[in-house]
Amino acid sequence: MNVFDRVLLGAYALFFTVTVVLFSALMIGWTVPMFLFRDVFCPDRSEVFWPVVIILIIAGARLFWLSLRGPRGRHVVLAESALGQIRVSLQAIENLVEKVVSQIKGVREVKPRMMSVPQGVGIQVRVSVTPDVNVPEISVEIQNRVKERVFAVTGLSVKAVKVSVEDISAHKPRVE
Structure with missing residues (x-):
């Protein structure tokens, strides 16, 4: 749901809430x-x-x-045959990326996100790393592993992997 639809839903709900309150006041x-x-x-x-x-x-x-249409664009079609489509959710790909990147030594926290690029699909990975790693080297390693693993599992060719190092931290994040 985009911003316009959220504002529309909020205004619509507010209007009907005020109307119901006023009618209720009339009734009492x-x-x-x-x-x-x-x-x-x-x-x-x-x-x-x-x-x-x-x-x-x-x-x-x-x-x-909007309520009937449901969420759009949250799947990628991997293949199509006479029997139908083979699709994978973007959330599944994000989970795969999170698992792959978190296994790299020196990475503390991973937040992947799928993005659209002109030639196909791209992945943005925000990470926290330990202070003992070389940031350019680990970034290249993240890019290569993500591209290779997503292709190996899904057959989907990743056109861009953008890595953002959000934090350099010696401590693991607390789980709440």
Whole structure:
């Protein structure tokens, strides 16, 4: 869900929450919301009523469509045959990368992320390393191992492996 859809969902939920609260206040006998509803949704003020209704219908249809569509783009098609597609989730590839990089001596913490590059798939790896390693050497080793292992397991050709050393730490991170 992108930023626009999140803002739309928040505004939609806020509008209906406020409306339900005002209707509830009417039901328990508070008359102030009745004047608000009468002024806003009066038949003589259709220039307010119809645009609000149209916006709510469009927003509701958009949010309903998003709920039916489900997450997109979280899989990579590895092969296609007469029997169907063979797909692997991006999360599975990220888990593989995390396992491969964490086995390298001197790496303390790994945070992989798949990214799109013009020629295909790329992987960004953020790592924390120990102070006794050579950062350029370990970065090249990470790039080579990730590219080779992802290709060996999935057959997917990795076009770019970007390594970011986020921290040089002598201590292992605490598990909470």
